[in-house]
Structures are given as C-alpha cells and as structure tokens.
Amino acid sequence: MSEVLVLVEHVDGDVKKVTLELLTLARSLGAPAAVWAGPGYSDAAKAKLAEYGAEKIYVADAEEITGYVVAPKAELLAKLVADKAPAGVLVAATAEGKEIAGRLAVKTDSGVITDAVGLGEGFVADQSIFGGGVNVRSRVAKGTPIVAVRPNSAAPVATAGAAAEEKVEVALSDAARAARIVERVKQEKGARPELTEAAVVVSGGRGVGSAESFALIEKLADSLDAAVGASRAATDAGWYPHQFQVGQTGKTVAPQLYIAAGISGAIQHRAGMQTSKTIVVINKDAEAPIFEIADYGVVGDLFQVVPQLTEEIEKRK
Amino acid sequence: MNIVVCVKQVPDTATERKLRSDDKTLDRDAADGVVNELDEYAVEEALKLKEAHGGEVTVLTMGPGKATETIRKALAMGADKAVHLSDDALHGSDALSTSYAMAQALKKIGFDLVVLGSESTDARTGVLAAMLAERLGVPQLSLAKKVEVNGSAIAIERLTDYGYDKVEASLPAVVSVVEKINEPRYPSFKGIMAAKKKPVETLGIADAEISADQVGLANAWSEVVDFAAAPPRAAGTIVKDEGDGGAKIAEFLASKKFV
Ligand SMILES: Cc1cc2nc3c(=O)[nH]c(=O)nc-3n(C[C@H](O)[C@H](O)[C@H](O)COP(=O)(O)OP(=O)(O)OC[C@H]3O[C@@H](n4cnc5c(N)ncnc54)[C@H](O)[C@@H]3O)c2cc1C
Ligand SMILES: Nc1ncnc2c1ncn2[C@@H]1O[C@H](COP(=O)(O)O)[C@@H](O)[C@H]1O
Numbered sequence: 001m002s003e004v005l006v007l008v009e010h011v012d013g014d015v016k017k018v019t020l021e022l023l024t025l026a027r028s029l030g031a032p033a034a035v036w037a038g039p040g041y042s043d044a045a046k047a048k049l050a051e052y053g054a055e056k057i058y059v060a061d062a063e064e065i066t067g068y069v070v071a072p073k074a075e076l077l078a079k080l081v082a083d084k085a086p087a088g089v090l091v092a093a094t095a096e097g098k099e100i101a102g103r104l105a106v107k108t109d110s111g112v113i114t115d116a117v118g119l120g121e122g123f124v125a126d127q128s129i130f131g132g133g134v135n136v137r138s139r140v141a142k143g144t145p146i147v148a149v150r151p152n153s154a155a156p157v158a159t160a161g162a163a164a165e166e167k168v169e170v171a172l173s174d175a176a177r178a179a180r181i182v183e184r185v186k187q188e189k190g191a192r193p194e195l196t197e198a199a200v201v202v203s204g205g206r207g208v209g210s211a212e213s214f215a216l217i218e219k220l221a222d223s224l225d226a227a228v229g230a231s232r233a234a235t236d237a238g239w240y241p242h243q244f245q246v247g248q249t250g251k252t253v254a255p256q257l258y259i260a261a262g263i264s265g266a267i268q269h270r271a272g273m274q275t276s277k278t279i280v281v282i283n284k285d286a287e288a289p290i291f292e293i294a295d296y297g298v299v300g301d302l303f304q305v306v307p308q309l310t311e312e313i314e315k316r317k
Numbered sequence: 318m319n320i321v322v323c324v325k326q327v328p329d330t331a332t333e334r335k336l337r338s339d340d341k342t343l344d345r346d347a348a349d350g351v352v353n354e355l356d357e358y359a360v361e362e363a364l365k366l367k368e369a370h371g372g373e374v375t376v377l378t379m380g381p382g383k384a385t386e387t388i389r390k391a392l393a394m395g396a397d398k399a400v401h402l403s404d405d406a407l408h409g410s411d412a413l414s415t416s417y418a419m420a421q422a423l424k425k426i427g428f429d430l431v432v433l434g435s436e437s438t439d440a441r442t443g444v445l446a447a448m449l450a451e452r453l454g455v456p457q458l459s460l461a462k463k464v465e466v467n468g469s470a471i472a473i474e475r476l477t478d479y480g481y482d483k484v485e486a487s488l489p490a491v492v493s494v495v496e497k498i499n500e501p502r503y504p505s506f507k508g509i510m511a512a513k514k515k516p517v518e519t520l521g522i523a524d525a526e527i528s529a530d531q532v533g534l535a536n537a538w539s540e541v542v543d544f545a546a547a548p549p550r551a552a553g554t555i556v557k558d559e560g561d562g563g564a565k566i567a568e569f570l571a572s573k574k575f576v
Contacts, residue, residue, distance in 0.1 A: 011479075069457050069475065069484055070447060094478065095443060095460060102444030105413055106451040111538030112412060114442045124542055129441070130334040136544040141537060178456035179486045187480035200575065224575065232496075242462075242497060243478055249355065249435060249496045257575050267330050271438075278573060279553075280566055291555055296569040300558025308563025313576050316567065 002087035003056065004030040005080055007073065007100065008049065009092050013040035015048045017197045018092040020156035022149055023052040025119045030087040031055040032161060035080060037073045038066035050163035052156060060168040070096060071176035074103035079170055081108050081144055088123050088140075093148035093252075094196070101148045110143025117153045117254070117275070125149075131267065132274035151196040152254050187241045190218070195227045195244060200257045201276070203229035203246055204239075205269075207262020207283065207302055211239040216306050217261060223313040229253065229273075231263045247272035261302040265290025282306060318372035318466070318488075321428045322363040322396065323419065324356040326380050326387035327439040334439065340534055341541040342409045343439060345381065352387045355434030357394070357501035358494050362464060363432045364395045365499065370466055373397045375426060379407060379419055385517065392512035393504030400426055404521040409534025412440070416448035418532050422525045423453060430471070433493040435460055446493035456486035459493040 004026035009016040019034070026032035033056040034049045041061040049057055058080060065072045077089060077100070089104065091097040093115045105112035118126035123145035127136045140146065195201065202224065204217035214228070221228045230240040232247060246253055248268035258276035263269060265281075265288055273279075274293060281294040282305045291297045298305055328334045328348030335344040363374045376391040376399035378384050388399045402422045410418060423431060431453075436443035450457030458464075461473035462481060471490055475482045476497075504512070522529060530536055556565060570576045 069459070069482075071451070071457060074451070096477070098443050099447035099457070099459060102412065102416075102442075102447040103451040103457075105444075105538070106416065106448050109538075112444065113539055114412075114444060128547065130439075131330070133334065133547055134336060134544055135547050136336070137542040138539055139542055141540045143538065175454050179458055179484050179490075181475075181482045182485050183483040184477070185474075185480045185483065236497075241480070242476065243480060248438065257570070257573075271330075278575075280569070282562070282566070286555070286557075291553075293550055293553075294555065295551075295553040296566060297553055297555040298558050298562035298566060299555065300562040304560075305558055305562040305566070308561075309566050310563075312564050312567035313570070316571060316576050 002030045003033040003084055005077065005086045005089045006032055006034050007077065007089070007091040007097070008034050008036050009094070010036070010040055010045065013042050013045060015045055016194065017156065018151040020052045021151065021154045022090045022092065023049070023054055024157050025149065025154050026090055027053050027159070029123060033058060033086065035077065036061060037076055039063050046163055046165070050161050051158050053159045053161040054163050055161045057163050057165050058168045059165055060170060062169070064172060065170070067181055068177050069179035069181065070099045071103060071178070072170070072172050073100045074107060075172060075176050076168065076170045077104045078107040080168065086144065088145035088147065091148050093150040098148045101146050105146050108144055110146050111140030112146040112148070113138055113140060114148045115252070116147050116149045119147060119149060119153070123147060128275050131271050150252065150254065187243065192221060193225065193227045195229055195251050196253055198227035199255055200224045200226035201229045201246070201253050201255045202226045202259045202261070203231065203263060204234055204261050205231035205263030206233035208234060208239065214239055216303070220259070220306050220310045223310045231269050260290055261306055263290055264288045265293070318366065318370045319427060319429045320363045320366060320372060320432060321375045321377050321423060321426055322359050322391065322432045323377050323445070324360060324387055324391050325353040325378065325437045326350045326384040327353045327437055330438050336541070336544050340409060341544060342534060350383055350386060352390050353434055353437045355436060355438065355496060358496050358498055359432045359434045360391050360394050360396060361499045361501040362494050366430070366464065366466060375400060377419065377422060377426065378402065379415060379422070388517055389512050390504065392515045393508040394502055395508060398515055399517045401517055401519045402525060403519055406522050406529050406533050409537060410532050411537040411539050412442050412444050412448060413538040414532040414536065416445055416452055418522070418525070418527050420449055420452040421527045422520060423449070425525050429488045431491045433491070435493050435495045446491050450491040453491065456490040458484060458486055458490050461492055461494050462497040464492055464494070464498070
C-alpha cells in the first residue's frame with residue numbers, strides 16, 4: 001500500500017490534534033507516514049503518532065528546518081515525494097501549512113487543494129466556498145495529490161501503527177535559506193484549547209468595550225473549556241492579540257459551538273466562522289446581521305447576559 | 318525601487334457568488350467585480366515604499382477584459398502604470414497555472430519587489446506569494462504586518478500562530494501583506510482623473526512567453542468534480558433579554574448537550 005505523507009504540526013514538542021485528524025483521514029487512503037520537521041522530536045511524540053496509526057515516521061529534526069520561512073519544509077516534503085512516491089500529501093490548512101503545500105506543489109509539479117473540510121476516496125476533497133454558500137468536491141488532476149485539510153474536519157480515532165522511524169537529512173538549497181527568521185515573538189494567552197482545534201469557541205467583539213472586559217469572555221470560555229476568539233474590531237483596538245482574530249484575515253474556525261458576544265457579523269467575520277455547527281449570539285442590537293446565522297440568539301446587553309450564562313453553566317456542572 | 322503590486326479583481330463579497338454550471342468556474346458575470354480588498358493594502362504598502370525610497374509602482378493584474386476597472390482603481394490610488402495579463406487561454410487557470418503565468422509576466426516586467434495581498438476573497442487559497450517565491454527563486458516574505466527596506470536589505474514582521482516572526486532577506490523578494498499593515502488611501506478626484514492617462518499594457522500569453530499547455534481550465538492541476546448550493550441554515554430562535562437571557566442560553570446549551 002502506498003504511503004500517505006502527513007506533515008506533523010507540533011508546538012513545544014507536542015503533536016497537535018489536527019495531525020491526529022490527518023492521520024485518521026490518511027488511513028483510508030494508504031499507509032499513514034508522519035513527517036516530523038524541526039526540533040522537538042521525542043519518545044512521547046513518537047508514541048502519540050503510533051497511537052493514531054502512523055506506520056512510518058520520517059524524522060527531520062535539524063534546527064535549520066525551522067530557521068527560514070516555509071521553504072525548508074517544502075524541500076523536505078519534495079525530497080520524500082521523490083524518494084517514496086507517496087499516494088498523496090496531507091498538511092493542516094493553517095496559513096503556513098497552505099504555503100508549504102503551495103511551494104511543494106510547484107516543486108513536484110502537482111495539484112494542490114486548500115481548505116478541505118473532508119477527504120474521501122481518490123483524494124477527492126470537500127470544500128465549503130463563498131462564505132459557506134456553496135459546497136464543492138474537487139480533486140487533483142496532475143501529479144501527487146497535495147491537500148491542506150482544515151482542523152476539525154474529522155474526528156481523530158486511535159489505532160496502533162508500527163511507527164517505524166527513519167531519519168531524513170535534507171541539504172537545504174540556497175533558495176530555501178533566503179528568508180531568515182531572526183526572532184520569534186510569542187504573544188501567548190493562557191492554557192486554553194487552540195482556537196482552530198477547539199470544540200467550543202467564545203468570541204468577543206467591539207461590544208466588549210475594553211481589554212479588561214475580555215475577562216468576561218475568558219470566564220465564559222473557561223466554563224465551557226473553550227477557546228477565546230475576537231473580531232477584528234477587538235484585535236485592532238488591542239483588546240486581544242491578533243492571533244485570536246476570527247475571520248477572513250484571521251483564523252477560520254468550525255467548532256461544534258460558536259458563541260459571539262458583541263459582534264455585529266460583518267461579512268469578513270462570518271467568512272471565518274459561518275460553518276460552525278451551532279451558533280449562539282448575544283448582541284444588544286436586534287438588527288445585527290449575525291442574528292441571521294444564529295441558532296439561538298439573545299437580544300441584550302452582554303455585560304448582563306454573559307456573566308449570568310457563565311454562572312448558570314457552572315451551576316449545572 | 319521597481320515595485321510590482323499584484324491586484325486581482327474578485328466578485329463583490331457582499332453579493333451572491335456562484336459557480337458556472339457549464340465549466341464549474343467562477344461566474345464573473347453574476348456579481349460585480351471589485352478590487353480584492355486585501356490587495357488595497359498591498360497597493361498602499363507599495364506606494365508607501367515608493368514614497369520612502371523612490372522608484373516606480375507597476376500594477377499587475379491577470380484577468381478578463383473587465384478587470385481594467387480594477388487596474389484603474391489601483392492607478393487612481395497612485396500607482397504609475399499597469400500590466401494587464403489577459404488572454405482567453407487563461408480562463409479557468411488554477412493556483413499553479415496562475416502562479417506560472419504571473420511569474421512569466423513578472424520576469425518580463427522585471428522587479429526589485431513584488432507585493433501581494435494575503436489572499437483573494439474568492440479563491441481564498443493564500444498560496445500565490447509562496448508559489449511566486451518558489452517559481453522566481455527569491456525570498457518569500459509573506460503575511461507581513463510590517464515591511465522595512467534599507468538599501469538591498471528587507472525585513473518584515475510575519476504573522477504566525479503564536480505572534481510574529483522577524484524575518485530578514487535581501488532584494489529582489491516577494492512580499493504579501495496582511496490588513497494590519499496600513500490604512501489604504503482613497504483615490505482622490507485628481508488621482509482618478511490622472512489614472513485615465515496612465516499607461517496600461519495588455520499582454521497575451523505569447524507576449525509573456527507563457528506556454529498554452531500550462532494554463533487554462535483544460536490544463537489545470539486541480540479540478541472541481543461537482544458542486545451544490547449549501548442547504549440553508551434553519552432559522553434560529555431569537556429572544557429578547559428579560560433579565561433571564563443568560564439562563565435561557567444555558568438551557569439551550571443543555572438541550573444540545575453542550576453543558
Ligand atoms: C480587509 C478586511 C479584512 C477584515 N478581516 C476581518 C476578520 O478577519 N475578522 C473580523 O472579525 N473582521 C474583519 N474585518 C472587519 C469587519 O469588516 C468588521 O469591521 C468587524 O468584524 C467588526 O467587528 P465587531 O463586530 O466586533 O464590531 P462592530 O461591527 O462595531 O459590532 C459591535 C457589535 O456589538 C454590539 N454591542 C455593543 N455593545 C454591546 C453590549 N454591551 N452588549 C451586547 N452587544 C453589544 C453592537 O450592537 C454591534 O452589533 C475585516 C475588514 C476588512 C476591510
Ligand atoms: N489573477 C490575479 N491577478 C493579480 N494578482 C493576483 C491574481 N490572483 C491572485 N493574485 C494575488 O495573490 C494574492 C493571493 O491570492 P490567492 O493565492 O488566490 O488567495 C492576492 O491577494 C493578489 O495579490
């Protein structure tokens with residue numbers, strides 16, 4: 001059975017949930033082969049990948065791979081595509097994942113599909129386009145299928161894999177070393193679930209009014225074990241860091257439950273959350289467009305409704 | 318500095334967007350064409366860099382004849398001239414073909430810096446900057462929230478999942494910008510009038526040395542198998558807060574087994 005390469009997403013050595021989803025999807029298409037790029041590989045990481053069905057693990061843990069923008073990872077994958085002739089390559093549809101997929105596609109003369117929300121036989125991908133208005137099925141017509149799959153597109157299912165390790169060395173080209181990362185600036189915010197992976201997201205917008213008041217949103221989020229999101233109005237105002245922005249130019253999320261408080265629902269915001277399964281809205285303006293996509297909405301002041309909701313949830317635990 | 322800014326015409330996001338039933342490509346007649354709003358930030362950044370360092374800003378658009386409206390807008394904002402890559406053979410090009418065709422055009426135009434938006438609101442692939450950097454063999458400085466040029470050195474702040482990376486490279490380079498980077502200017506009346514006289518060169522595929530077998534729907538690397546309108550969302554329940562709004566939501570969440 002041909003291999004299906006899965007580029008592992010990892011933070012501080014921990015394998016991210018989206019990778020487990022990709023391994024699960026890969027299983028029905030071939031033999032899942034995890035590709036570890038960059039430092040941080042450990043026995044714990046190996047165990048996790050094995051638990052979710054990785055038959056092979058290609059380990060390229062040289063520091064250099066993460067020292068430059070995107071290109072080294074694309075070179076690593078291109079080398080593996082040439083050496084192993086996999087049936088396809090899966091990456092997470094993060095901003096960087098898509099860029100890796102793009103460069104890899106050029107290098108291997110292969111088609112690429114971005115933002116898949118499902119993946120079936122023959123690497124036929126489901127996509128939701130035009131702000132969720134149209135569902136498309138598409139496929140790669142030339143080369144090795146390269147698909148960037150959105151987090152939360154499949155439920156991860158554990159099944160043991162052989163996890164045979166193979167060290168991979170890549171001699172980076174000069175072109176791959178052209179954009180040097182000289183400093184990483186981390187703006188972390190607490191230990192909540194990752195925004196794109198969370199089952200529940202609670203977002204605040206301009207209606208929240210200040211950075212301090214985002215504590216209300218965080219408390220509600222914590223009561224639901226949720227991630228916190230924000231509209232652009234809130235990130236632009238500096239009330240919440242930019243990496244929590246949901247929307248066209250922020251993250252795309254598709255959780256089971258999305259709660260929007262003090263967000264009007266501009267088209268650019270909806271582009272990033274419209275495919276959430278259940279949407280709950282709190283807004284004091286009954287005319288706010290976000291109500292059009294709400295499964296449940298309360299027209300009211302979030303400073304009243306949100307604390308009461310948090311309290312009610314805590315009571316029910 | 319010779320700056321080329323890539324600007325795409327897209328269907329207005331505020332209107333209903335469709336695929337064509339015959340060839341499953343974007344229906345460009347169904348909706349008004351507007352400048353991809355993220356590209357306005359690219360134009361603004363290109364103009365700012367020109368103002369600081371001198372040189373010239375060329376707009377590059379690949380698209381059908383009516384995309385000239387988009388070109389005029391970028392010229393009205395202050396770009397100096399434009400190249401319109403337009404050929405029936407390009408219809409239905411996917412990301413790989415588009416990047417190939419645009420890379421060929423860029424080689425012909427020549428550049429120190431190529432500036433793009435972070436994504437197009439219709440295709441939303443966000444891969445073009447990466448693909449162009451790969452094809453042109455120049456540094457990829459994508460998702461920039463800040464750009465600084467100093468002689469032939471260029472530095473950006475690149476948005477990441479955890480914050481941002483400081484990245485350095487040298488020109489020539491490809492940059493894509495995010496909407497945090499600036500506030501795009503509105504074209505002035507003078508700008509709009511001046512734009513009418515600015516040169517727009519139209520290139521067909523032969524002019525840009527683009528091989529016909531690498532572009533267009535028939536040669537695309539990916540294809541739409543089928544598509545359907547998404548089923549509409551069922552209308553939700555909207556209630557007015559009577560002092561029990563929070564409790565009501567909690568009830569709803571409990572009924573859905575979220576709590
Ligand atoms: C190129 C571009 C890209 C963009 N990308 C994004 C993006 O990725 N994500 C994004 O979110 N936006 C994006 N935007 C911005 C978008 O157009 C809107 O401006 C933004 O989403 C508005 O944020 P908001 O809903 O929080 O604020 P507003 O539109 O100001 O809405 C605030 C809402 O809060 C309600 N409110 C106020 N006080 C209270 C209260 N006490 N209780 C309850 N409700 C209250 C108001 O009734 C109002 O409906 C983008 C815009 C552009 C041009
Ligand atoms: N046909 C086109 N003509 C000019 N620029 C384009 C075209 N398509 C994409 N771009 C540029 O590439 C960026 C990213 O587009 P995309 O990869 O399609 O999301 C856009 O913001 C534009 O700057």
